[in-house]
Amino acid sequence: MTLAAKADPEDFVRANTRLQEPPLVPEVKLYLASEVVPLWQATEEELAREGLPPPFWAFAWAGGQALARYLLDHPEVVRGKRVLDFAAGSGLQGIAARLAGAASVEAVEIDAFACAACRLNAAANGAEVAVRREDIVGTANPGRANSGWDVVLAGDVCYERPAAERITAWLRSLAGPDCLVLMGDPGRTYLPREGLERMIAYAVKTSRELEDTDLRNAVVWKVAPV
Numbered sequence: 038m039t040l041a042a043k044a045d046p047e048d049f050v051r052a053n054t055r056l057q058e059p060p061l062v063p064e065v066k067l068y069l070a071s072e073v074v075p076l077w078q079a080t081e082e083e084l085a086r087e088g089l090p091p092p093f094w095a096f097a098w099a100g101g102q103a104l105a106r107y108l109l110d111h112p113e114v115v116r117g118k119r120v121l122d123f124a125a126g127s128g129l130q131g132i133a134a135r136l137a138g139a140a141s142v143e144a145v146e147i148d149a150f151a152c153a154a155c156r157l158n159a160a161a162n163g164a165e166v167a168v169r170r171e172d173i174v175g176t177a178n179p180g181r182a183n184s185g186w187d188v189v190l191a192g193d194v195c196y197e198r199p200a201a202e203r204i205t206a207w208l209r210s211l212a213g214p215d216c217l218v219l220m221g222d223p224g225r226t227y228l229p230r231e232g233l234e235r236m237i238a239y240a241v242k243t244s245r246e247l248e249d250t251d252l253r254n255a256v257v258w259k260v261a262p263v
């Protein structure tokens with residue numbers, strides 16, 4: 038494994054991951070960490086001085102897998118639609134949306150390494166995904182006339198209270214007749230207790246190096262408007 042704080046993000050992703058199939062979504066190949074702990078620790082210890090966050094992009098989290106599975110099994114949800122993959126991580130949900138027939142997919146992240154992973158993963162699956170590095174929480178949906186989003190996907194975004202509250206409030210502001218907002222979550226502590234409609238649940242194989250169990254029950258939720 039090669040780690041370098043000054044590495045080009047795409048070179049870093051290639052050097053520290055390998056193409057693998059997420060357990061619940063074998064149709065998609067992703068550059069994922071094969072050695073969970075070394076990459077996590079090295080990124081925290083060696084790259085912290087560069088201001089880089091932990092490599093969430095290097096793992097296929099349960100909520101994202103559930104969302105991706107749901108879209109591939111129910112392509113009508115995104116077929117012909119313009120999709121936003123928010124806090125995209127590896128880009129799994131956006132790639133699944135594109136493979137399910139979405140007209141366009143935009144993956145948005147705040148981490149340059151996650152953006153690199155999204156680009157590489159999209160290319161590995163022959164999926165056209167536009168990748169943007171920006172914090173868009175709080176921005177309005179541009180609307181249909183201005184190439185706005187018909188569907189917004191958010192997987193595994195409820196890890197920390199302040200971020201979860203800020204993000205879920207924003208997602209609810211986007212939800213409405215012209216915009217379907219879906220969340221994928223395996224029962225994180227800060228998932229809202231209201232404003233969500235359960236769509237489906239999946240049992241997702243996980244790693245005890247990342248989770249406290251070998252299996253997570255991940256739910257796809259429809260977000261209700263404010």
